[in-house]
Amino acid sequence: MGVYGMSRYNFLEVEPKWRDAWEKGASFSASEDAGREKYYVLEMFPYPSGRIHMGHVRNYTLGDVVARYKKARGYNVLHPMGWDAFGLPAENAAMENNVHPAKWTRENIASMRDQLKTLGLSLDWAREIATCEPEYYKHEQKMFLDFLEAGLAYRKESWVNWDPVDQTVLANEQVIDGKGWRTGAVVEKRQLSQWFFKITEYAEDLLKALEELERWPNKVRLMQHNWIGRSEGARVRFKITGRDDELEVFTTRPDTLFGMSFCAIAANHPLAEELGRTNPELASFIAECNQMGTSEEAIEKAEKKGFDTGLTIEHPFIKDRVFKIYVANFVLMEYGTGAIFGCPAHDQRDLDFARKYELDVVPVVLPKGEDPKSFTIADDAYTGEGALFNSEFLDGLGVEAGISAVIERLEKLGSGNGTISYRLRDWGVSRQRYWGCPIPIVYCDDCGAVPVPAHELPVQLPEDIDFEAPGNPLDRHPSWKHVACPSCGKPGTRETDTFDTFVESSWYFARFCDANNDHQAFSRSSVDYWLPVDQYIGGIEHAVLHLLYSRFFNRALSQCGYMDLAEPFAGLFTQGMVCHETYRSDEGAWLFPNQVNRSDDGALSHVDTGAPVKIGRSEKMSKSRKNVVDPVDIVNGYGADTARIFMLSDSPPDRDLEWTESGVEGAWRFVNRLWRSIVDVDESAPIAALNSARPTSLSEAGTSIERLIHKSIAGVTDDLEKFHFNRAIARIRELTNSIFEVSGTDAEAAWLRRFGLETIIRLLNPMAPHLTEELWERLGHGDMLVATDWPSADESLVVEETVTVAVQVNGKLRAKINLPRDADSTTAEQTALADENVHRAIGEKEPRRIIVVPNRIVNVVI
């Protein structure tokens, strides 16, 4: 008991008590049960950096609410947790602190697990996995072998983004503004032999299936749609003048073929490279293009440049006309065929290029209402609809009809065909790093790249490695890579590249179904039962890569017989970021929130020096800006449940959340008000005994409270189904306020208090599990709330008997009247017109029309 007889929620005692009880009771252990409907809740697993942050707390709290709610609804819930444990930070730590990546990672896992456990999450820890352990990655190596056999994995020479600091290859998507996403180093282009997964094999299906993912945010579906980037068009093969070979281009506008005035190829197009070998000027132009990198910023700032190769091509339809081939800095080798034809009149970029090099601009699409004799192109290319002209056999056709006609003609002549092109490229998975899953391949001078036989798996990482030099420790290890060729027995060398860590996270959702299976990744029956994930929750930053790769793996694994599933994640929820105000000293140095004092008048000063502090806008919590609040401090200071309630209270979960100290205080006040109402029962406000019967009749006021309780059950249930957790909390607080207002010591009041408080506790349980278990027990219950069913509302009490109906005159609110529910129009009209205010508003005039919407509104039009 505290001062003045008030007790406080003692989370230091209560929270561990219930976590122990849940563990002892194996409350969250999941097992397959064909007789029960399953529900698989998954949050994106964390990288084991060593400390949890507020983003984790938010993510896992959201998932936990879903998991606990679904469990109470009777589902057989699977809610697992693991560690995305391979990755570069472990190697960086190894270099900086001379600690082995495995040791560093395992210690981080241990401390993060402890921190996570204090949040009281309903996780089945028996299924915990860490992707860096051979027990996990050996199955991944087997999948790779199966992908190879199915033609879904292959090796090719390819241009890669080379990060000179990490000495590793980056995916296109990991290059941001020409710089490595982790190191910020300027990325170079290099050619390396790389392993690829054939994600493009499924491009069409990955695109089409997006339509079926109804429980995914539209935003994410749209992003994937754009990423896959399907475009219909044609490939056109031009004969190169005086040579035997052809130049193949891709175009989405074959209808404009008669408006062509040049061709352009990418700097690393095979033809450009060939010509560059004998032409030093061209070679230096190519070098210039390569230097530009794939950086969009560099490309944008650079002007459109071309280099005349001296070669020309012949037009398939126009006799005796040839067009120059340029090497151009704006043509990308990775898209289409790495070559284009330019039609300046109908493409802005081509027009700019044509003006620069004084090439013809021939319009071939005539906008409606223009005269073909006078229509010319000035500074703006015309990209709209119209009738084709200047185009021989196409004249008069529309754009779409023109496209089909050209394709038909090209196919007849054998100089082209209709085709579909995708922006999506195959997934390069080779990384020149130590701390990743080894790629199970042995290179042999005679046999080439030979897969390691399945029975020899896993290929394990060697423990004795050094990080003295940059680059890959596996490559310079004295003995590890030297092995006999599995095929012929001669000396060979292992592949020293390891997998991109996105590979591990592409199938972990399935491993959780059968996490302790030693001889296979997962049994068929386990994934048949548990998959797909019913609700996946994580950050929007994974909208494209992780989610697309997982969808690919799902298809590849199904093709290889591991499972039979259309999509891995039936429902997806993307949460917003956790933000906080930023603080800086006068000198501009960032300050942590706990270094800042706020005086009564709101002025900010430094805790130690008293110097004034400037307040900045709220931004995503990040170490660099120091605007971070450590979840451990919050859990130690207020308890996990207060943190959870605050996390869920104010902001809808898909929006950014502003972390405020006063908001946490507000949640803390609510927790204690509820606590005291049950623990410090005032004799003026008694609570009825456990299992007291409802009084046979209730007063009018009592009935309305009883109705409110049932309405709250229905409302909160609906909110939780729709992820409106902030509204659910608001409803619970509303009900709490009303129950606290119940006065009297009679049986009715006591019964209403018990029914109300028990309902509040049960509704709040998914959000504040420790607090509510304790209060449930203090209310006299012997069973645990975690094993109690979700309350159900009496539908007959959810709908009110009398309703308040608004009365408008000419659309303006003039009065509110009470009517029996579903009163007929005549009654509503008459009651409305009888109202004094309504009467005054109408005055002398005659109502022209009266609109009655039952139970809602009466609008008198005069």
Next chain:
RNA sequence: GCCCCUGUGGCGGAAUUGGUAGACGCGACGGAUUCAAAAUCCGUUUUCCUUACGGAAGUGCGAGUUCGAGUCUCGCUGGGGGCACCA
């Protein structure tokens, strides 16, 4: 440049999807309690006019549809995000 989302009190946000705008919380102000403070409790809190009853305006701005618009349509404007010489 293209595409998507978004704009509601001092602040975070509600609003049964076209039917009573501002639930719930934060902050602020006033009061009770206290020697005082913290904690707690009770009020008030969109703006303007009015002593009051009540009235007027109000969901970024401007139009429109409708008996009725925060919600639908069009235009403008601010903010956020995605994609990008993608042929």
